[in-house]
Amino acid sequence: MTAEAEPSADTASPAASAEGAVAHADAASDFPSIELSGIVQEYPTPDGKTLRVLDGVDLTLDRPGITMLLGPSGCGKSTLLRMMGGVRPTGVQTPTKGTVRIGGKPCDGPHEDAVMVFQRYANRPDLSIHENVALPFRFSMWKKRVPRSEVKTRVRDILAAVGLGDKHDLRPAQLSGGQNQRVALARALVLRPRILLMDEPFGALDAQTREEMQLLLGKLLVENPCVVVFVTHDVSEALVLGDRVLVLSASPAKIVDDIALDEPRPRSTAWLMSSAIVDVKDRVLERLHESRTHGQVRLSF
Numbered sequence: 367m368t369a370e371a372e373p374s375a376d377t378a379s380p381a382a383s384a385e386g387a388v389a390h391a392d393a394a395s396d397f398p399s400i401e402l403s404g405i406v407q408e409y410p411t412p413d414g415k416t417l418r419v420l421d422g423v424d425l426t427l428d429r430p431g432i433t434m435l436l437g438p439s440g441c442g443k444s445t446l447l448r449m450m451g452g453v454r455p456t457g458v459q460t461p462t463k464g465t466v467r468i469g470g471k472p473c474d475g476p477h478e479d480a481v482m483v484f485q486r487y488a489n490r491p492d493l494s495i496h497e498n499v500a501l502p503f504r505f506s507m508w509k510k511r512v513p514r515s516e517v518k519t520r521v522r523d524i525l526a527a528v529g530l531g532d533k534h535d536l537r538p539a540q541l542s543g544g545q546n547q548r549v550a551l552a553r554a555l556v557l558r559p560r561i562l563l564m565d566e567p568f569g570a571l572d573a574q575t576r577e578e579m580q581l582l583l584g585k586l587l588v589e590n591p592c593v594v595v596f597v598t599h600d601v602s603e604a605l606v607l608g609d610r611v612l613v614l615s616a617s618p619a620k621i622v623d624d625i626a627l628d629e630p631r632p633r634s635t636a637w638l639m640s641s642a643i644v645d646v647k648d649r650v651l652e653r654l655h656e657s658r659t660h661g662q663v664r665l666s667f
């Protein structure tokens with residue numbers, strides 16, 4: 367998995383066998399589980415103290431689908447998300463206590479199956495849209511996993527799927543913010559990840575573009591199912607997209623709610639406005655307000 371600091375972009379992931387990489391997306395039963403048990407995370411503070419951010423998180427994700435992660439700002443969502451991909455900040459033991467297992471094995475570094483998408487889409491201004499999407503394949507780990515002959519087809523197909531089939535030769539500066547976020551999504555999905563970790567990916571978009579991206583993501587995941595964890599501050603977004611909605615309390619955070627939503631996507635306005643779902647929304651808002659979120663929650667209906 368890539369760190370933001372890589373020269374490139376916001377996605378990548380370490381090496382695996384070439385066969386595994388190409389074949390795994392087709393095998394519906396072959397999704398790695400993510401198991402967090404007894405997770406405690408503490409960070410050192412500048413005044414020499416310790417800040418406990420996560421306080422006993424137990425969680426298993428063992429099937430493809432979208433798990434939405436909500437919680438007050440600063441409660442530890444990004445910390446938890448990075449942990450699910452095996453990413454560790456330098457100089458900090460992660461997790462402080464507890465275990466992270468991916469695909470049944472203890473995870474002690476960036477995991478080969480996990481790809482991240484951030485709110486800051488980090489497209490390279492000096493490269494064309496095609497080159498931006500193909501960028502992970504410049505890294506040796508992806509060079510090994512995907513034959514060169516396949517890269518061009520994959521990039522062409524994913525750019526068509528995100529509605530940018532006619533933008534291959536443009537530069538990021540020639541695209542809108544929403545189109546740039548599509549490029550970032552394409553750069554993640556072109557890798558056909560089995561685990562997709564999304565940190566407020568649509569948080570900077572206007573309401574209409576966000577809605578378009580939510581629809582697009584739902585559609586793309588039908589074609590490329592994977593284990594998705596999606597951090598948001600938007601309760602409505604969680605209800606539009608989530609197969610499962612997890613709510614974290616304020617820091618030191620625990621999971622304070624875990625809601626399953628089995629309605630297929632795309633979800634109709636009638637379903638979203640039904641009394642059962644309005645009740646779910648109220649319940650999530652209540653949990654968040656119990657955590658004293660001070661206006662961090664957003665609703666977009």
Ligand SMILES: Nc1ncnc2c1ncn2[C@@H]1O[C@H](COP(=O)(O)OP(=O)(O)OP(=O)(O)O)[C@@H](O)[C@H]1O
Binds near residue numbers: 419437438439441443
């Ligand atoms: N590497 C680090 N070293 C020290 N403190 C850190 C580090 N990473 C995160 N923190 C602290 O941990 C807390 C949780 O951070 P995190 O980014 O996980 O929260 P978040 O829920 O994603 O917040 P937001 O909703 O604002 O994105 C914050 O107080 C943050 O300052």
Ligand SMILES: [Mg+2]
Binds near residue numbers: 444565
């Ligand atoms: Mg965050």
